[in-house]
Amino acid sequence: MALVATLLGGVLASVARAAQPGAASPVAAPMRDLQWGQLNFLHTTDTHGWHGGHLQESQYSADWGDYISFAHHLRKRADDEGRDLLLVDTGDRVEGNGLYDASDPKGKYYFDIYREQDVDIICTGNHELYQASTAEGEHRRTVPNFKSNYLASNLDYIDPKSGERIPMARRYKKFQTKNQKIDIVAFGFLFDFTGHANNTVVKKVRDTIKEEWFQQAIREKPDLFVVIGHVGVRMQEFEDIYTAIRKQNWHTPIAFFGGHAHVRDAVSFDDKAFAIASGRYMETIGWMSVDGIATKAAAENKALSGVTFKRRYIDNNLLGLYHHSGLDRDSFPTEHGRNVIKMIATARKELDLDYTYGCAPRDLWMTRSPYPSEDSIYSWLEGEVLPDVVVNEERKEKSRLAILNTGAIRFDIFKGPFTTDTTFIVSPFLSVLNYIPDVPYPVAKGVIDLLNNAGQILDAASETPDGPGPLDSRFMAIPEQFAITKSIIHERKDYSAASLEQSSEGQKPLGDDDDSSRKPALVGGYTTVDDLGEDGDDAVHSPLDFYTVPNCVQAEISFPIEGEPDTVDLVFLDFIQPWVLLALKFSGGDYGAKDVSLYKNGSFTDLMAGWIKENWKLC
Ligand SMILES: *[C@@H]1O[C@H](CO)[C@@H](O)[C@H](O)[C@H]1NC(C)=O
């Protein structure tokens, strides 16, 4: 009951004006407070260009300018109370939202908006590296913007003029916090990513930790190690770094900040080593606090009883940001924050991000509805979009199979306006449709099942002596799915017709025996379960369903009314070509890159937007 009372006491009643013009107004939720420690962190990761916030989702509608105001107030509180606050960002800041992707060149507005926040430790994600131009922008703009705060422990850059290979940024940094004088050694890693453009080199983490500079750095005697990384907190790379540091330092606390997996999660490596992951898309601002750090100064005064780590996943909701900073809509925005809000609004306007292609007649979900179903975005693509857009005028009589990987879709479509911004949010990639003509149908029809169910076969076929190869079949699916651990995925009933595993994420936030008349109406949202328990989210939400999806979906187009075609054109997104060729081999067809051609001009994103313009009425 005490918990319920606290939560109700924290219900927010004030009204907020959302950050960007036209953004949905936030809705109040019962709140859990931030638990401050000696040293406190705010953590963003995988923001993917969403620095304008979520205009269609009230609970994430604060923007980068609001985050600047928020960090200002929390830094002030830390200063007033003699604590420290550090800001961390673990990469994938780009690709996935019109604010980044809609400009030519991409990122025209992003660099200047992003740099306005004082981030103390920052590193690179894989999305900064897919395109050579993106990696170059990162090296030429963001690295200098953050100077010595930018860390690249296992990433090199190849200078386009000299061809010289240099560290992307410094390998690590050693510094002291402002108020508590805590000595920190910090690293910034990227997981063993292989899909980067040729102007960068990612060194394997397990090799990097053997390098001389790293071995020296872990022999420093700081009060705390901070390891940030564009690395899932349950991935082997963090485990390896943890083990290497512990070999030299039995007692030094280690704070890890991870990303990449797009989930809220926390992992205890041991009682002095703790990791958090802070979600995705500016939905979450992660909070970690550390107490009991044995600084040289503190050690003289008192014996410390041990290190404690706390974490909170802050919804990027203006009402919550007011709550945590003890301010309201008038006192919260700082002048700096307001200016950045204006910069974003101007950029959005110049990019015409609100240009409307059509009006989505219903919500279309990636994982909140089962696949297949009426409300599944994948069923919509398969049943409505692909049959209309996968048409090559010269081969339109030919039966064809069109295969799309589910990871090509990055976000839900909400009922209402589908805008320029939405196209980049839903499908930021430049992938095009390729095809192999006249594949015997018995061979072609086996491909989809191999892509979806024979992951181990495909993985094994691409295995290298160093471990999993670049054809790890999980790369075709959405990242959220393979990061969700069994402990937070809940099996529901069997939908055997679709032969799909179905499950729901989340727990009831309040006990069953609570007096329901006293419960506030909860908004659906994150109900995170991690190594510290079920109380990580700052706002108490009702759980959302999470239904798993296959790696790929497939549409049969222009099939004969009766019987099967003898041969088909096998059409697929270029991104999945290596897996498709491999699956074809297993299915009895020997094809190579020479057999593949472009099926249709235009990116899949453009084709989808074109379909929407033709088929959905304006709102
Ligand atoms: C990278 O690839 C591009 C295009 O294939 C090529 O022109 C360039 O020389 C390559 N750069 C390096 C450093 O290998």
Ligand SMILES: *[C@@H]1O[C@H](CO)[C@@H](O)[C@H](O)[C@H]1NC(C)=O
């Ligand atoms: C793509 O466009 C070019 C130039 O208009 C044209 O020559 C080519 O045939 C088109 N390719 C396909 C597959 O439609």
